[in-house]
Amino acid sequence: MPATRPLHLAVALDGPAQYDPAYYVALARLAERGALDFVTLGDCFARPGLDALAVLARVAPATERIGLVPTVTTTHTEPFHVSTAVATLDWVSRGRAGWAIGISTTEAEASLFGRRPAAPADALWREAGEVADVVARLWDSWEDDAEIRDTSTGRFIDRGKLHHVDFRGGTFSVRGPSTVPRPPQGRPVVVVDGTAGVCREPAARYADVVLVRAGAPEQAAALREDIRRRAAAHGRDPDTLRVLVALAVDLGVGEAAPEPGLAAGPPLAGGGPHFSGGPVELAQLIAEWHSCGAVDGFRLAPIAPHRDLERIVNGTVALLQHRSLFRTFHPGGTLREHLGLARPASRYAPTTRTPASTQAGGAV
Amino acid sequence: MTAARRQLHLAAHFPGVNSTTVWADPRSRSQIDFSSFEHLARTAERGLFDFFFLAEGLRLREHRGLIHDLDVVGRPESITVLNALAAVTDRLGLAATVNTTFNEPYELARRLASLDHLSGGRAAWNVVTSSDAFTGENFRRGGHLDRADRYTRAAEFVRTARGLWDSWPPDGTPRRFARHGRHFTVEGEFTVPRSPQGHPVVIQAGDSDEGREFAASTADVVFSRHTAPEAARAFYADVKARLARHGRARDELRIMPGASVVIGDTDAEAQEKAAEIRLQQVSPQNAILALELVWGRDLSSYDPDGPLPAVDPAPCPDPDSGPVRGRVRVADPLAVAAEWRALSEAKGLSIRQTVVETSGRQSFIGTPAGVAAALDTYVRTEAADGFVLVPHLTPGGLDDFVDRVVPLLQERGAFRTSYAGTTLRSHLGLAEPVWEG
Ligand SMILES: Cc1cc2nc3c(=O)[nH]c(=O)nc-3n(C[C@H](O)[C@H](O)[C@H](O)COP(=O)(O)O)c2cc1C
Numbered sequence: 001m002p003a004t005r006p007l008h009l010a011v012a013l014d015g016p017a018q019y020d021p022a023y024y025v026a027l028a029r030l031a032e033r034g035a036l037d038f039v040t041l042g043d044c045f046a047r048p049g050l051d052a053l054a055v056l057a058r059v060a061p062a063t064e065r066i067g068l069v070p071t072v073t074t075t076h077t078e079p080f081h082v083s084t085a086v087a088t089l090d091w092v093s094r095g096r097a098g099w100a101i102g103i104s105t106t107e108a109e110a111s112l113f114g115r116r117p118a119a120p121a122d123a124l125w126r127e128a129g130e131v132a133d134v135v136a137r138l139w140d141s142w143e144d145d146a147e148i149r150d151t152s153t154g155r156f157i158d159r160g161k162l163h164h165v166d167f168r169g170g171t172f173s174v175r176g177p178s179t180v181p182r183p184p185q186g187r188p189v190v191v192v193d194g195t196a197g198v199c200r201e202p203a204a205r206y207a208d209v210v211l212v213r214a215g216a217p218e219q220a221a222a223l224r225e226d227i228r229r230r231a232a233a234h235g236r237d238p239d240t241l242r243v244l245v246a247l248a249v250d251l252g253v254g255e256a257a258p259e260p261g262l263a264a265g266p267p268l269a270g271g272g273p274h275f276s277g278g279p280v281e282l283a284q285l286i287a288e289w290h291s292c293g294a295v296d297g298f299r300l301a302p303i304a305p306h307r308d309l310e311r312i313v314n315g316t317v318a319l320l321q322h323r324s325l326f327r328t329f330h331p332g333g334t335l336r337e338h339l340g341l342a343r344p345a346s347r348y349a350p351t352t353r354t355p356a357s358t359q360a361g362g363a364v
Numbered sequence: 365m366t367a368a369r370r371q372l373h374l375a376a377h378f379p380g381v382n383s384t385t386v387w388a389d390p391r392s393r394s395q396i397d398f399s400s401f402e403h404l405a406r407t408a409e410r411g412l413f414d415f416f417f418l419a420e421g422l423r424l425r426e427h428r429g430l431i432h433d434l435d436v437v438g439r440p441e442s443i444t445v446l447n448a449l450a451a452v453t454d455r456l457g458l459a460a461t462v463n464t465t466f467n468e469p470y471e472l473a474r475r476l477a478s479l480d481h482l483s484g485g486r487a488a489w490n491v492v493t494s495s496d497a498f499t500g501e502n503f504r505r506g507g508h509l510d511r512a513d514r515y516t517r518a519a520e521f522v523r524t525a526r527g528l529w530d531s532w533p534p535d536g537t538p539r540r541f542a543r544h545g546r547h548f549t550v551e552g553e554f555t556v557p558r559s560p561q562g563h564p565v566v567i568q569a570g571d572s573d574e575g576r577e578f579a580a581s582t583a584d585v586v587f588s589r590h591t592a593p594e595a596a597r598a599f600y601a602d603v604k605a606r607l608a609r610h611g612r613a614r615d616e617l618r619i620m621p622g623a624s625v626v627i628g629d630t631d632a633e634a635q636e637k638a639a640e641i642r643l644q645q646v647s648p649q650n651a652i653l654a655l656e657l658v659w660g661r662d663l664s665s666y667d668p669d670g671p672l673p674a675v676d677p678a679p680c681p682d683p684d685s686g687p688v689r690g691r692v693r694v695a696d697p698l699a700v701a702a703e704w705r706a707l708s709e710a711k712g713l714s715i716r717q718t719v720v721e722t723s724g725r726q727s728f729i730g731t732p733a734g735v736a737a738a739l740d741t742y743v744r745t746e747a748a749d750g751f752v753l754v755p756h757l758t759p760g761g762l763d764d765f766v767d768r769v770v771p772l773l774q775e776r777g778a779f780r781t782s783y784a785g786t787t788l789r790s791h792l793g794l795a796e797p798v799w800e801g
Pocket of ligand 1: 419
């Protein structure tokens with residue numbers, strides 16, 4: 001019954017570099033008012049702008065429900081640091097963190113570190129997959145009830161519930177366990193842009209949310225099926241994945257009565273098709289693609305963040321809500337809850353306490 | 365007679381991952397929930413403190429080959445917590461301890477500059493150099509650096525970070541940055557404009573000769589471990605004297621020992637409270653652990669209520685071996701053991717009592733007025749420029765101090781009655797660094 005699957009909506013806060021937190025807080029609050037699932041913020045070491053995870057940590061206490069998904073690269077960073085920073089974003093947001101996995105392919109980025117030369121995307125995605133794997137193991141490395149505060153024995157933790165991960169990858173190894181207790185969501189939500197062929201595999205294997213680019217619902221449906229099939233081949237339940245169409249939107253031309261619909265348009269961030277038209281037409285498009293079961297939702301990237309987000313929330317989302325196609329409030333507190341994804345059990349927890357269905361991430 | 369009074373600087377250390385935190389106290393709350401960090405930070409800001417301080421450890425300590433389970437274990441990652449705290453405070457400085465051995469200068473300079481922007485100029489970085497192979501097992505570079513190399517890497521790291529912060533002129537477009545050093549080769553453009561206080565404040569916390577020299581040449585603040593009056597004065601004189609050699613004035617560096625405070629309505633009540641806290645901190649299990657840190661041997665079969673071991677400590681303190689990995693062992697175990705034996709014999713003390721006596725961590729015990737006077741005296745007699753207060757309770761451990769001692773310090777004219785500026789540098793009375801593009 002594809003038509004009854006809940007619709008998921010997210011929005012990208014990318015745009016020209018901004019250095020004042022008030023800018024991001026205002027946008028995130030606006031998105032939160034629209035009950036959107038999450039906001040994303042891209043990052044790159046070689047382009048003006050602040051550290052994306054830092055920005056969303058600054059936004060966390062200024063918001064209450066919206067999910068916060070920064071891009072963090074795996075190429076010039078330490079997997080251990082990535083795991084602790086994202087886990088901490090989950091702690092400070094009380095379970096609203098995600099992580100969009102990025103890689104750094106350019107010479108410009110490599111020379112900022114001087115540690116390794118630039119490498120081709122396929123090798124870097126292979127490494128990114130290993131990083132995703134070890135980061136999730138580190139999140140699991142403290143079982144949920146590891147802190148015991150047992151005054152009779154003087155033990156703060158039960159060390160039997162902390163686990164070395166002993167991970168050996170192609171370019172790094174990590175002994176573990178994490179220095180951060182297991183985050184509120186168990187594992188923060190992993191997002192992978194699965195547009196390029198080389199990231200399809202790590203996306204199917206490690207992501208909770210996969211972004212795809214498509215110019216028509218049939219194309220989106222085919223991509224979604226492909227990802228779900230690959231996920232199943234890795235032993236995952238495909239229903240634990242959300243596939244969102246990444247769509248750049250320009251709602252600024254509505255007044256000038258343009259042709260609504262998908263246009264090739266000028267190349268926008270990430271390339272691919274983009275939508276230009278009015279908020280009502282955008283709602284129409286979202287409703288159509290979703291109701292035929294082609295997608296689980298959309299990650300919209302406004303080309304003029306403030307103006308377009310305002311129109312998305314007050315126009316597009318309001319209309320979808322009016323037609324009962326989108327929620328009017330966040331029923332849960334965590335990003336996993338917004339997405340309808342179960343909180344995973346730690347892989348290190350004894351299986352007697354963990355029914356197999358939960359282990360595989362069955363829906364709540 | 366109103367010659368400008370030397371003003372006290374205060375910082376708040378978030379308790380945790382040490383044996384001073386009394387987690388079993390009924391008032392003790394979560395060590396990890398954001399609400400705990402928020403409570404202590406808001407308390408510190410209410411008390412007009414200069415900054416809030418977070419320590420770091422990049423691998424869980426192990427005890428006899430198992431993860432150490434007696435102390436608070438586990439804490440969030442510092443810079444991320446501080447970015448969140450920037451949203452719930454306005455003036456308080458935000459200091460993160462971040463290691464130079466297991467980070468790269470470009471990434472860390474950018475994270476710190478981001479914190480400085482997102483907090484409106486309140487960021488600080490405590491530069492630490494721990495480098496044992498034990499910690500290295502969590503990182504790409506792994507390995508081990510000897511002490512000399514650790515500090516040359518740290519110095520080059522800080523120079524590189526400052527170069528990056530300066531590569532974007534105060535009002536202009538970024539310049540290309542290039543540095544080819546022994547430890548780092550960094551080329552390209554920095555992505556963050558010059559931050560509201562010029563550069564984040566640099567703190568240093570090592571104690572060796574190399575560490576002190578590094579502080580004198582590089583740091584804005586030293587977090588020292590010397591609180592006993594004579595040791596504090598000697599350390600202060602030594603480090604301040606080193607500044608001239610680096611072309612720096614005495615007041616370009618603030619020296620702030622870590623200190624704990626216990627207050628009571630009377631001196632006797634404060635002493636009693638302090639003794640109770642000591643017993644909670646030095647549980648029988650913790651007493652044996654403290655002993656093993658000196659002896660470098662497994663002493664699990666010893667009775668904490670019995671006498672000290674007759675055997676001598678193991679000779680070579682090596683942080684990568686011995687029963688307690690991931691902790692700094694004392695520099696001269698034989699001397700410390702001899703001292704402890706003498707004390708134990710003279711007073712007839714058990715192992716636990718000896719540890720209680722020798723590891724006294726409460727630097728200031730007394731009535732609010734007595735504590736205020738003592739803190740002020742330290743500053744006026746050049747034993748310190750201020751203190752990093754280390755509470756034993758999370759997160760309410762500084763409530764009493766802020767409510768009862770701070771007003772008395774203000775009455776004495778020893779402490780500010782409002783923040784004069786908005787940046788951490790302005791609280792510390794440190795000039796903005798001159799742009800050196
Ligand atoms: C008061 C104080 C606090 C410290 N805090 C930390 C810390 O949070 N994390 C860390 O890795 N090292 C910490 N250190 C260790 C020092 O940075 C340094 O690595 C250590 O003291 C050895 O250097 P040294 O030989 O110069 O003393 C601290 C040291 C002192 C004195």
